[in-house]
Amino acid sequence: MSTLMIQGTTSDAGKSTLVTALCRWLRRRGVRVAPFKPQNMALNAAVTVDGGEIGRAQAVQAAAAGLEPHTDMNPVLLKPNTDTGSQVIIHGHPVGNMNAVTYHAYKPTAMQAVMNSHTRLSRDFQVVMVEGAGSPAEINLRQGDIANMGFAEAVDCPVLLIADIDRGGVFAHLVGTLELLSASERARVKGFVINRFRGDLALLQPGLEWLEQRTGVPVLGVLPYLHDLHLEAEDGLDSRQVDSAAEQLRVVIPVLPRISNHTDFDPLRLHPQVDLRFAAPGQPLPPADLIILPGSKSVRADLAYVRAQGWDATIHRHLRYGGKLLGICGGLQMLGREISDPLGLEGPAGRSDGLGLLDFATRLTNEKRLTRVEGQLLASGARVRGYEIHAGVSTGPALDAPLIQLDDGSLEGVLSADGQIAGTYLHGLFEAPEASAALLGWAGMTGVRELDYVALRERDIDRLADLINAHLDTDKLLALCGITN
Structure with missing residues (x-):
């Protein structure tokens, strides 16, 4: 088995999307792959085949991998119920409400749940594709971290770092994130992925070369901005609309x-x-x-x-x-x-x-x-x-x-x-x-037209997987997943 972790420079950098794409891409190659998110904070949840709940994004990633969602795919789920507290869900079931201080003390127990789930998935699948949470550069949360580098260090896995160029400051995000990591954490970052690029790639190339020279980390590819992409959001509210009929x-x-x-x-x-x-x-x-x-x-x-x-x-x-x-x-x-x-x-x-x-x-x-x-x-x-x-x-x-x-x-x-x-x-x-x-x-x-939402979601997962082949270094990706081409 092999574990590869996708971390982001910010929230909404594209971690969920990239894990979804990689799960479908590997499945197409006949690889048994499972998604995994050690700790998720979200109010969008799904019910699993084993009768628990996990983050909705992991259920979509399971679909991309051709699997039923399982509580091992997201062993720790935090569902905020106030500005300072959350319901804590372990292996799909609530264990109580905790504020930030209480949960920090509880993290060793949560980490054990994370490791148990990862062990089971590693036993049953060739590749465990892991999604981080937020950013690994949140230094105030480094102690006891179970969501990003703390997990990567515990299981000794490589990390890809993804950043969103559409929001601006992509080079600062990538370089700044590396600067805030420890030496061992920096060594885990085996590649960068730049997300949501629109424009002429030739104009970006000098920046990519500078980035590789500055950090010593290769850019595995640049994913284009994909218009009309609709995946279920992990937490943020998506209010985009499609082209409308005359009467609505x-x-x-x-x-x-x-x-x-x-x-x-x-x-x-x-x-x-x-x-x-x-x-x-x-x-x-x-x-x-x-x-x-x-x-x-x-x-x-x-x-x-x-x-x-x-x-x-x-x-x-x-x-x-x-x-x-x-x-x-x-x-x-x-x-x-x-x-x-x-x-x-x-x-x-x-x-x-x-x-x-x-x-x-x-x-x-x-x-x-x-x-x-x-x-x-x-x-x-x-x-x-x-x-x-x-x-x-x-x-x-x-x-x-x-x-x-x-x-x-x-x-x-x-x-x-x-x-x-x-x-x-x-x-x-x-x-x-x-x-x-x-x-x-x-x-x-009146005159209702049926819309097959699941078919639309499948179409867009396939579109994402197509981007992997077209825009990323697939040989390096396979090597990081422990798969010989």
């Missing part, structure tokens, strides 16, 4: 402080018949055909935020004028009479009044439901698939009118008597073309 359904999503799994809405963002808008803090909710209350890592705090923004009044007015409202996971919980958190799982213990739109209440419990499901929308029979990640248990008369029947016979979600309000715990609802079309039709779209 207006969909508005309030951006909550702890919005989670906003990748739910990527299929809508890519749909030519949808005008998707994210309402930022301080902005009123614009006129819409459909408002979607998204998932939240801190539902009671985010519900208070909705009220502070005046969005609750807009939602009530929207319903009075016949608009449709959909709540997903935390958004579903907000629709009811009450949300109680007696154990303080998401913040201070207590209860909050819900929006009172449907007759049910939610209680947060220690047991987190993590499952992948399939079923059908009861109103249309359209097939649906998705996954649940929530600690809340909702009960009440409104739930006697469910939205979905699951294949195990159980009922899920809610649809109001007048058909205006729907809610579900299922994430990924819009990925299935049939279900997405049915829900958009419910929201008022």
Whole structure:
């Protein structure tokens, strides 16, 4: 087996994208490869085949490698629920909430989980393709590091350093990062990759030659800026739209402080018949055909935020004028009479009044439901698939009118008597073309065109893998992966 680690000079330098591309590129060559991220901080998560949760980016990388996502691919996941604290998830399951100081003391335990997962993947795969987190030059986090060079040193693996030229300062990023590493860490950096370049490569060449002479590290290639690339974001909100149809359904999503799994809405963002808008803090909710209350890592705090923004009044007015409202996971919980958190799982213990739109209440419990499901929308029979990640248990008369029947016979979600309000715990609802079309039709779209989101994602993963062959030194890459060409 061999391990290769991709680290970045900054967040969003292209680490996730490059690991995804390399996983698909190696898979095409018949190499058994698995993605791995020792520690991830993200509110976009996926449910794994072994019944846990990992960062969404690692699930996409698993798809690129032709694998089902597994908790070993991201053994430590931090899900921020306040500005200073996170829920800590080890091997797919929460072990508690910790602030930065508490987590720092916990890192040796987290590191053991990381090493155990890496050992198992190394046993089962030829190559483990590792993604770092943030930047290895964050010297305040060097002690006890498990996400970047601390991990690379522990497993004795080579590192590629990627930097984004589109944001400017690429040479300073690369040279400065090396300068802040220790001598042993610098020796691990076996190559640079420059990402998102647009222009004439000949104009960049003198800079590349200077960089190699200055650092002694080879540039393995320059990846071009890839227009219309759509991969599920690790954490950042992607609001790019595709070319639009003449008539569109207006969909508005309030951006909550702890919005989670906003990748739910990527299929809508890519749909030519949808005008998707994210309402930022301080902005009123614009006129819409459909408002979607998204998932939240801190539902009671985010519900208070909705009220502070005046969005609750807009939602009530929207319903009075016949608009449709959909709540997903935390958004579903907000629709009811009450949300109680007696154990303080998401913040201070207590209860909050819900929006009172449907007759049910939610209680947060220690047991987190993590499952992948399939079923059908009861109103249309359209097939649906998705996954649940929530600690809340909702009960009440409104739930006697469910939205979905699951294949195990159980009922899920809610649809109001007048058909205006729907809610579900299922994430990924819009990925299935049939279900997405049915829900958009419910929201008022006419002449709905089905969009196969999974096929689009596969197309773009293949585009990324094509870039490896066209723009990087594949012989050196194979050598770093321990593969003879």
